[in-house]
Amino acid sequence: xxxxxxQIRSPTAAPRARRPARSRGATSPRATxxxxxxxxxxxxxxxxxxxxxxxxxxxxxxxxPAGYGKTMLLREWAGHDERPFAWxxxxxxxxxxxxxxxxxxxxxxxxxxxxxxLVHELGGPRADQLAAGxxxxxxxxxxxxxxxxxxxxxxxxxxxxxxxxxxxxxxEHVGPGSTAAIASRAEPALAIGRLRAQDGVVELRVGDLRxxx
Numbered sequence: 001x002x003x004x005x006x007q008i009r010s011p012t013a014a015p016r017a018r019r020p021a022r023s024r025g026a027t028s029p030r031a032t033x034x035x036x037x038x039x040x041x042x043x044x045x046x047x048x049x050x051x052x053x054x055x056x057x058x059x060x061x062x063x064x065p066a067g068y069g070k071t072m073l074l075r076e077w078a079g080h081d082e083r084p085f086a087w088x089x090x091x092x093x094x095x096x097x098x099x100x101x102x103x104x105x106x107x108x109x110x111x112x113x114x115x116x117x118l119v120h121e122l123g124g125p126r127a128d129q130l131a132a133g134x135x136x137x138x139x140x141x142x143x144x145x146x147x148x149x150x151x152x153x154x155x156x157x158x159x160x161x162x163x164x165x166x167x168x169x170x171x172e173h174v175g176p177g178s179t180a181a182i183a184s185r186a187e188p189a190l191a192i193g194r195l196r197a198q199d200g201v202v203e204l205r206v207g208d209l210r211x212x213x
Contacts, residue, residue: 043211045073048204052077055202058174059195060149060181063188068209070183074151081149083178086111089153095160104150104170113148147177155184164189171195 052060062070078085086107094100108114150170158164168190171180182188195201 043069045069045076048073048208049077049080051202051204053081055179057195057200057202058179059171059192059201060179060204061188061192061201062181062183062204062209063186064204064206064209065185068206070209071153073204073209074153074181074183077181078149078151084111084113084146084148085151086113086148087151087153090155090157092157095158095163097160097162097166100158100163100166108148108150111148113146147175149179149181150174151181151183153183155182155188156186158188 062073064070078087086104088094088103088107090100090103094103105114152167152170155167158167167182167188171182171190171192174180182190192201
């Protein structure tokens with residue numbers, strides 16, 4: 001499952017073995033895994049990718065200003081992890097919790113992380129079908145078929161308390177084998193002190209992302 005409202009994965013779980021990436025379908029450009037670039041100007045970050053692959057933490061937090069390669073690093077990670085990646089790039093409209101619900105469900109659906117019956121129950125991956133509140137949505141997402149990585153990119157645009165509350169709930173209830181990956185230009189307003197104390201967060205910041213000579 002992807003999200004389990006009643007259980008948080010132990011941060012002491014054994015590290016996952018690295019396996020070839022799976023290919024997934026896509027239905028929404030904003031809510032799917034970006035294709036990793038191998039063209040001119042792309043610098044691979046194998047040491048950082050290895051840290052992400054070996055981490056059993058339920059939260060991966062990547063915080064740095066623009067230009068430090070946050071999104072490219074997450075793309076590279078997605079190309080080496082066996083799990084499906086549900087990719088949501090936050091926009092201003094996602095400050096409406098119902099809209100953010102829809103963005104997340106569309107991302108999970110596009111990544112193949114939701115069983116078809118669940119999408120049918122929601123009336124299709126549409127934001128206006130998701131006004132029942134975060135608890136109901138989290139309960140539905142607990143039925144996800146297998147572990148996945150939910151990437152929330154550009155989280156710095158989220159300022160509304162309701163949207164941040166939904167992100168916090170997702171982070172709090174990540175199920176065994178799954179990861180919530182948050183990329184932001186600024187420190188997100190999330191209470192993750194308990195997760196840090198339990199080694200439940202793998203963090204990459206400016207010092208990690210800065211290029212050496």
